[in-house]
Amino acid sequence: MSSLLITDLYAQVETDQGPKDILKGVTLKIESGRTYAIMGPNGSGKSTLAYVIAGHPRYTVTSGTITLDGVDVLSMSVDERARAGLFLAMQYPVEVPGVSVANFLRTAVTAVRGEAPKLRLWIKEMKEAMAAIQMDSSFAERNLNEGFSGGEKKRLEILQLALLRPKIAVLDETDSGLDVDALRVVSEGVNRFRDETGAGTLLITHYTRILRYIKPDVVHVFADGRIVETGGAELAEILESEGYERFTTVKS
């Protein structure tokens, strides 16, 4: 059992006009075996939350804590967080020219597992994982995300999720830019990962569409840098019909 505990988290980003507060007191718990959705309007800071968990250098945490099984996450480097069992599927996966998918995956898996997988077993494992998300094995030889379509990039994120097997996975707008078929494949990948590993999963999304495929246990509504409402799966249905208006018009 693992749990990621975020307590009263404040974070800011440096802008031309000086530092700007984005997260304004986020408190959140993500436990193994459970699936959480954070829904919110654009610009509410929900992607920032994902980046802050992963340790993106652009954001500065000004107060609050993040712990994974009681261990301070904020003092860890980006790679230490990943090795500790955190994973962020990014909204915009980064292109890295000249680095093949195969080389990248094996380097990452070696780092996270602490030892290089046996080559023969590894190739088999990688091919099976690629087949499971309907990704042609020729992608292994391509440069990381370079020239990939939006859907291909998202599939590769889910492939990494399957191979790195984190304790806690944060999926930032994984549904954006996907057609219905791709959304189904990606969602199945997430469900398979969740069922096989019993990991905790946090879905960050603007739309309820993905929640038809990946059932959340808890739905949080995020607005103006904090969680403003919490409910079960039925909350997503309400948001679907009513929209975010009542959260964006009323501000403290």
Next chain:
Amino acid sequence: MTNAVVVPPLDLAPQTRSFDPAAFIEPTSRDEEWKFSAFSQLKQFFIADQSAGNVHAAGVGVNMLDIHQVASTWIPTDLAAAIARANVTEAGVLEIEAQSVHKEPIVIDLTTSTTKAYQHIEIVAGRLSDATVVIRQNLTSQINGATVVTVGDGAKLTVITIIDGDTSTALALQLPVSLGRDAYFTGALAIIGGGAVRIQNAITYTAPGGTAELFGVFLSDTGQHIEQRIFVNHDQPHCKSDVMYKGALLNPGARSVWIGDVLVRKEAIGTDTHQVNRNLVLSDGARADSVPNLELETGDIVKAGHASATGRFDDEQVFYLQSRGIPLDTARQLVVRGFFAEVLGRVGNTHWRDELLAKISQRLGIEKFEGDDE
């Protein structure tokens, strides 16, 4: 406008050619040609040194000959080159027989046994021959001279040059390449080490239809000053040139200079030329100069382009790799190696491409990447 300004035609071609050092004025560090150079380490080559030896070339089919037996068509274009030509006594000569096809690369090792040496290497690819030559030069001294390449009609020649050595060394090297009708030359130049390295790579076409591909990679670290000057003289119709150089500056004090001059003469109709230089600066206090020049005397060409960019690490790339558990150093090394992969991928010979990649990885402080054995 009533005041017409008469601009003298800019001509990128050298103004003086001579075997006689006295024909050249001694350069100063203010000269356009030398202002980017490691002048204090290279000015030693402006004075003839009787005690200097010769660079020795060893390899299958390579002969060391008395310089007077060498029928070279190349005429020095600056003082250092003229001094080297006037003082070198032996030349390493490789003649590739006409119509011969060499599947295995011909490896030439260049060595010196004196603290200062003059170099003269001649590589002549006979008509319709097909060969790859690898020149390995691990610098241990101060070297001034030339490697003269002649590619015969219809010949296909690849020359991979690997230069390494410590920061106490200096090299002033002329690398003139002359292409015959429909000749195809691929030059891959890797500068992994060395102190003050100045390479002047001049491409001339003696007949229509020639193609020159020039690929280069260089790593510059503290105490290194790597200078590359490329001059492509398009004065024949329907010739191509494709230049791609990539460099990485690793630590404070690292220095690199890349000057790419392409001149397309009036008679060079149907020219297709492209040149690009990209540099990755990995540290504060390192400096990369990059100057592409393109001079067109005719508009009747296929295409002409040039590009230059010097950038720092892409933090997003490093973050992405790190977020997958890859430690910072490894992430940076992956990005740098990926940066070079584009240009190394164009070196046709896979064995030597891997050799170069291994050497670069080694210089970056990694013996081997986890994924390399796939």
